[in-house]
Amino acid sequence: MFRYCQNMPVTLKVLGFLVAFFLLDPMLLAEENDESYQVAPGDVLTIRVFGEPDLSFDEVPINPNGILSFPLIGDVKVAGLTTKAIEKEIERRLADGYLNKPIVTVSIRRFRNxxxxxxxxxxxxxxxxxxxxxxxxxxxxxxxxxxxxxxxxxxxxxxxxxxxxxxxxxxxxxxxxxxxxxxxx
Structure with a gap:
């Protein structure tokens, strides 16, 4: 087995290590990608629209009313939503007359205090x-x-x-x- 690993390309070794690491420690993976976290006022998001640098932002604060303002589509009520739900809502609104099949990613930049x-x-x-x-x-x-x-x-x-x-x-x-x-x- 060890001899086989020595002959593997480095990319496969790294990939194998990462797969083994996350399979052995699923709690780490869950903590870093907690999809159940619901955003609230005070959180700051990073929003990326694939291929649209003018619609991608490093810091988008959620205001005290639980709303974020986004170009073209206006205010989006996000308090209580997960990042995945926010992605879907922004994609839906951008697809409604603005972009053809937008791909949006949303992540937490900074949590509330x-x-x-x-x-x-x-x-x-x-x-x-x-x-x-x-x-x-x-x-x-x-x-x-x-x-x-x-x-x-x-x-x-x-x-x-x-x-x-x-x-x-x-x-x-x-x-x-x-x-x-x-x-x-």
């Missing part, structure tokens, strides 16, 4: 990054104050707007609000 408040040194809004936990968010906010309680942490998710108890390892999502409570001792 997370917010941390309470007993941290620098409360405020911070950029969301994949893999962000409460502990990492606290570090971004300059650490805990001397009065902070490590056991009184609440998290408010955009969906449901219900506060839940959290700990240092709780994963965060775009738009989450983390509150660090005060210790009584």
């Amino acid at each position: 997370i917010y941390i408040r309470g007993e941290v040194r620098k409360p405020g809004a911070y950029p969301y990054e994949k893999g962000l936990t409460v502990e990492k968010a606290i570090a971004m906010a300059g650490g805990l104050t001397p009065r902070a309680s490590k056991s009184t942490i609440t998290l408010k998710r955009e969906k449901g707007r219900k506060e839940i108890d959290a700990d240092m390892q709780t994963p965060l999502h775009p738009g989450d609000i983390v509150t660090i409570g005060q210790s009584f001792f």
